[in-house]
Amino acid sequence: MASYDRSIEQVHEAYRRLTHEQLILFLKVRSLPTSGSDSELASRLAQFDIHTYHFPSKDGQSGRETPEEGHDASKPRARVPDLPVEVLAEIMDHVGDWELAKAVGVPTSLPQPIPWTRANACDHAILTGYIPLIRAADPATNRPTKVSAVLAVRFSYVNVLEYLFTYHRSVFLSMYSDDLLPVTASLHGRTAVLSWWKHTRTHHPDVIPMPKPESIADAVDGASRNGQVASLDWWIDSGFPFEYTEAALESASAKNRIAVLDWWKEKSLSPRYRLQLKIGRVMDMASTAGHVEALEWWASSQLEPKYDRQALYHASCHGKVEVLQWWLGSGLQMIFDQEALTGASRHNRPEVLEWWDKSGLPIQYRMCDIEEALEDAIGGGEQAREWWRRKGVDFNANDKEWSKLQYLN
Structure with missing residues (x-):
């Protein structure tokens, strides 16, 4: 048993x-x-x-x-029967994680990541998480590099961290300088590593320093970006100052991390925490990334996020027609100017130009601005130029028409 x-x-x-x-x-x-x-x-x-x-x-x-x-x-x-190794290998290749495949000993056709081409014997030993191999690789002589320092945290190798801290302390401190350990653990949701680090720091405050405020902010912002609610829970109850910046909510919105947005709102309303939210340009970020779900979350959140013309401008540049359509039906004020059409032309987005034309919105343009955008357009801008031709725009017009501000529809 x-x-x-x-x-x-x-x-x-x-x-x-x-x-x-x-x-x-x-x-x-x-x-x-x-x-x-x-x-x-x-x-x-x-x-x-x-x-x-x-x-x-x-x-x-x-x-x-x-x-x-x-x-x-x-x-x-x-x-x-055991799952065939070929099936495991195919799954790992689909996951696309070379480090994970090597750590669990599954063959993979994935290329070795560039940082691992410079790794030494101790790095590869740490990849296995097996202490006898690490001991045999002699960390004191073959000092591990950053690639395995990050990996040990990512894979929650607490046993490896404990071994290095106990028997190769100078190596450990060199590997995890500048608060690399708590920041990396937060990015990957490794609360067991965070708890080990805090416990070790409590018993060795003269060896492991307090994390810098900017490092805590990096950890919290990164956890929000990566959707690691467990890390956010850990930090807010850790006893350390809870530091964060506008990037926390901006990146969560850009990545469509709805569970993270829910977490921040809940903590802002909680009598226990009463977090002051740093909202920033969340609507711009969600619009640029094309996340209608995040936009809808903010619109119904009662948190009144601020936004400006950049939201529709970036959506136009990035071809996010579904975002433009959401804004049109959202009931929110639509803030835009001729730069939306200029940006769509420069980024060769005929589908966006078509959307603006059919939207009925009073958007304007100047021929000179459009021509300049098409000359600098990505990929030559032929599709956007053809759309303007079909629209009836004559790029050989006289100077007066050339600089005249006119409505698209």
Whole structure:
């Protein structure tokens, strides 16, 4: 039974290294429910694999007891075969994570990331998370580089961090200078690493310094950008000053992190926290990225985000017709000028020009501005130029018409 427990822990540890999106992928492959926290998802995968696949123990026997064992040893017992390595390799290639594939020992056709081409033997040992290999690589001589410092945190290798801090302290402090550890852990939602770091700092305050305010802001802003609500929860209850900038909500909006936006609003309304939100240019960021869901969230949030002509300008430049349509039907004031048409022309967006033409909005343009934009257009701007020709614009007009401000429709 002890071997069974070890197997569960090893499999669970492997799944804890995955991101939320990767956990969801593996759950879908196994037709398992995808609701719950990352910890619950990892546990669900581990339990499924332990009860489905064969995990040999040291003596070569099955790593778990079954009801059939001990009753009729002569009767053959059927078991589900291991998932073929080719299938695992295909899944890993689909995930597109070379580090993860190497860490779990699955063959991959993915190219080695450029930072790993400069990695040393100790970096590759840390990739496995296996202490005897790391010890054999001699961190004191082959000092780990930043690539494995980040990886150890990303994969929540608390055992590796503890080993390096205990037996190679100068190496550890060099690896994790400038608050790299808490910032990286926050980006990846590794609250176990954050808790280990805080605990270690509590016992060694003379060795691990207080994080700088700007580092905490980087950690919180980055957690918002990456959708790591668990990291946000950790920081707000950590006892450290809770620092953040406008980038927290701006990047969450740009990435369509609705759960993060909900978290910030909830904490701003909570009597316990009463966070003062730094809203910034959230509508501009969501419009540029084409996230109608985030725009809708802000419009119904009762938080009154500020915006200006940049929202529609950037949506026009980036070809986000669905965003333009959302603004038209939102009931919010639409702020725009002729730069929207100039930007759409410069970025060769005939579909945007068509939308503005059909919108009925009183937008204006100057031929001289459009011609200048088309001359500088991305990819030559032929599609946008052709749209203007079909519109009936004569680029050989006289000087008066050339500089005249006129309505598109």
